[in-house]
Amino acid sequence: MKRLLLPFLLTGLAGAAQAQQPGTPAATVIAVPPLTSPTGGSRGNEMLAVGWQVTEQIETDLRQTSELMPLKPKRDDYYSYPEVTAPTFSKWRSAGAKALVTGFVQSRSDGRLTVGCYVYDAEKGRELARKGFVIGPNDWRRAAHKCSGLAYTAITGAPGMFDTSIAYVAESGVGDGRMRRIAIMDSDGYNHRYVTGGEALVLTPRLSPKATQIAYVSFAGGKPGVRILDLDSKQDRALVPSDAISFAPRYSPDGSRIIFSMMQGQNSDIYVVSAGGGAPQRLTTSPGVDTDPSFSPDGSRIVFESDRGGSQQLYVMNADGSAQRRISFGGGWYGAPQWSPDGNLIAFTRRGQDGRRIGIVKPDGTGERVLTNGPGDEGATWAASSRELLFQRVGSGGRSGLYRVTLDGSDARAMTIPQDGSDPDWSGVID
Amino acid sequence: MRHFLLFSSLVVAGASAHAQLPFLTKRGPAQPVLQGIDAQRAEFAAQSGGTTVYFGVESSGLSAPARTVLTAQAAWLRRHPEVVVRVEGYGDAGDTRDHALAVGARRAEEARSYLILLGVPAPQVSITSWGKERPGLGRAVTILVR
Numbered sequence: 001m002k003r004l005l006l007p008f009l010l011t012g013l014a015g016a017a018q019a020q021q022p023g024t025p026a027a028t029v030i031a032v033p034p035l036t037s038p039t040g041g042s043r044g045n046e047m048l049a050v051g052w053q054v055t056e057q058i059e060t061d062l063r064q065t066s067e068l069m070p071l072k073p074k075r076d077d078y079y080s081y082p083e084v085t086a087p088t089f090s091k092w093r094s095a096g097a098k099a100l101v102t103g104f105v106q107s108r109s110d111g112r113l114t115v116g117c118y119v120y121d122a123e124k125g126r127e128l129a130r131k132g133f134v135i136g137p138n139d140w141r142r143a144a145h146k147c148s149g150l151a152y153t154a155i156t157g158a159p160g161m162f163d164t165s166i167a168y169v170a171e172s173g174v175g176d177g178r179m180r181r182i183a184i185m186d187s188d189g190y191n192h193r194y195v196t197g198g199e200a201l202v203l204t205p206r207l208s209p210k211a212t213q214i215a216y217v218s219f220a221g222g223k224p225g226v227r228i229l230d231l232d233s234k235q236d237r238a239l240v241p242s243d244a245i246s247f248a249p250r251y252s253p254d255g256s257r258i259i260f261s262m263m264q265g266q267n268s269d270i271y272v273v274s275a276g277g278g279a280p281q282r283l284t285t286s287p288g289v290d291t292d293p294s295f296s297p298d299g300s301r302i303v304f305e306s307d308r309g310g311s312q313q314l315y316v317m318n319a320d321g322s323a324q325r326r327i328s329f330g331g332g333w334y335g336a337p338q339w340s341p342d343g344n345l346i347a348f349t350r351r352g353q354d355g356r357r358i359g360i361v362k363p364d365g366t367g368e369r370v371l372t373n374g375p376g377d378e379g380a381t382w383a384a385s386s387r388e389l390l391f392q393r394v395g396s397g398g399r400s401g402l403y404r405v406t407l408d409g410s411d412a413r414a415m416t417i418p419q420d421g422s423d424p425d426w427s428g429v430i431d
Numbered sequence: 432m433r434h435f436l437l438f439s440s441l442v443v444a445g446a447s448a449h450a451q452l453p454f455l456t457k458r459g460p461a462q463p464v465l466q467g468i469d470a471q472r473a474e475f476a477a478q479s480g481g482t483t484v485y486f487g488v489e490s491s492g493l494s495a496p497a498r499t500v501l502t503a504q505a506a507w508l509r510r511h512p513e514v515v516v517r518v519e520g521y522g523d524a525g526d527t528r529d530h531a532l533a534v535g536a537r538r539a540e541e542a543r544s545y546l547i548l549l550g551v552p553a554p555q556v557s558i559t560s561w562g563k564e565r566p567g568l569g570r571a572v573t574i575l576v577r
Contacts, residue, residue: 223559248529266540268533289533335527
């Protein structure tokens with residue numbers, strides 16, 4: 001398998017593979033000098049201090065990517081407010097930068113702040129993108145994520161994953177008494193909070209597209225069932241008023257519907273229901289286990305797993321349940337598919353004699369690649385950029401953590417979370 | 432963890448051995464008197480030859496030993512219509528999470544259907560699935576008196 005992958009990596013992905021090496025030509029070097037401020041006086045100094053925090057956060061965000069390589073910001077690279085829109089490109093060209101971010105932080109009379117963000121092609125001296133945000137006085141981190149996203153999208157063409165949320169199951173304790181709570185955090189690990197109390201076993205939290213709700217599985221009441229938790233109102237309800245075992249929920253891309261699995265007798269089939277409730281509509285009828293459905297980003301198709309053919313494999317169907325066909329043929333068992341936000345790939349967990357690994361395949365079943373070494377990997381979820389995956393890895397000690405892996409063939413990296421974690425779900429860009 | 436499991440399974444085995452061989456109980460040191468649901472659970476386990484039945488890899492088919500245990504359980508449950516049980520299914524630890532959940536449910540449903548086939552009223556038997564969330568039992572269902 002590894003030998004098969006190698007030629008593909010060397011030819012098709014040579015550029016991307018180099019990009020992971022800091023400072024190699026394939027990564028776009030980007031200058032991020034400290035944000036300035038038009039505000040005068042002592043308030044102006046406060047704004048410059050906020051600007052410096054934003055600047056350092058942008059650098060941290062962009063450094064996480066394999067496509068961009070930020071220059072370390074220096075405090076004495078201060079520029080004036082008019083230079084935000086008329087930067088000295090030659091200075092940044094000679095520093096080796098191909099791209100440049102400028103911006104400002106301005107104090108408003110209502111106590112909030114306006115943050116302006118500008119992205120330039122430093123070689124051509126051309127503006128690529130600009131955006132302004134009004135934020136609360138302490139929301140500078142969010143503004144930085146938005147600015148990082150603007151730069152990332154302007155240069156790579158892909159949505160940035162900086163202003164996104166991650167939901168997962170935080171695990172602590174041992175044995176059957178192990179406490180599992182659903183936690184949510186910003187994609188950089190900040191703003192971490194628990195949203196369920198730990199009384200009942202919980203699984204597979206799935207964020208709604210704008211991260212305002214979570215669909216998840218709870219064992220409250222003795223058997224697994226899908227519940228919906230509204231993150232603002234804290235209102236929590238069963239998805240379908242049924243005694244049947246239900247699991248594996250996911251939102252449709254527009255958030256209006258939820259697809260999930262429900263047991264009827266020995267049969268697990270896929271159903272769709274309005275996110276607001278109502279009668280579920282059954283989409284599959286084959287005997288056996290059909291589960292883990294995931295919509296394509298345009299909502300027209302669904303990928304899912306089924307063991308109807310004797311072993312667990314990936315299938316694609318139209319959103320109304322028609323035209324079901326198998327797409328995985330690489331040997332072994334395939335499960336837990338998720339369609340990428342750009343529609344071009346499907347991530348999956350492949351199970352063989354040597355364990356579970358994360359891989360990707362095109363929706364027509366071609367171009368399969370395994371990305372991780374296993375042996376305890378599962379449950380991949382896409383970054384908004386469609387260039388990175390977050391997944392769960394159970395290590396040799398039995399402890400479970402969250403890992404990120406990019407599609408360029410580099411090694412998976414552990415995310416820092418307070419306890420053990422499983423079942424990650426990565427939201428789209430929030431607004 | 433392992434120590435704890437071992438200990439608890441020894442206790443269960445000990446209890447059922449005594450119950451099957453009542454003369455031992457009489458001669459041995461005083462046994463703790465089980466009351467209420469614990470007594471029912473012990474009697475159920477003793478008289479049906481166990482509370483757990485095992486399955487093959489990825490399979491929800493009942494083996495001959497599994498049918499023997501379930502047949503004894505069904506007989507006991509018909510004699511005790513006031514007792515409700517929950518069949519708890521387990522999936523394979525190496526499986527993906529949701530597939531394991533479905534396989535556990537399928538195994539539980541298979542065992543429940545067999546109990547009902549043998550004359551146990553359906554309302555007496557509910558099911559659930561632990562998937563791979565409570566490792567230790569492996570490919571099994573346990574029938575829990577509630």
